[in-house]
Amino acid sequence: MTEPAAASPPEPGVYEHYKGARYEVLLVARHSETEEEFVVYRQLYGDHGAWVRPLAMFVETVEVEGRAVPRFRRMESTA
Template sequence: MQDRTIKIGEKYRHFKGNEYLVLYLAKHSETLEDMVVYQKLYGDFGIWVRPLSMFLGKKEVDGKLINRFEEIDNKL
């Protein structure tokens, strides 16, 4: 069960360090699975899509479970 929610228009940091901007939530046309449409904030600024469950999911790194993407707190 997912305890996190996605925020459209917010920046997220991938566990490898790069930053991304969440543009939209979309539905997969065949499965109706929720998908996140997001943009790289570096390099070619490409547009990517990933299942919401994966975007908000955990990843094992060095034996620890961490968030795959973490919202960046832009408040001062």
């Protein structure tokens, strides 16, 4: 793993995981005591329960076949 791909929190919308699955980011939440930020998102198929991931982990890059790629990338809107 390498450094974060983005300094700002992701906006609500559809994101693709580097392995191909797609997710909908619902919001960014802040822990009431530690103030750590978390991304709340859900899978676009199957289990539609909400998932939570630390913001730093959501925006980081990962190494795939020797190159750095974002763990999640925002999909272009079709609207």
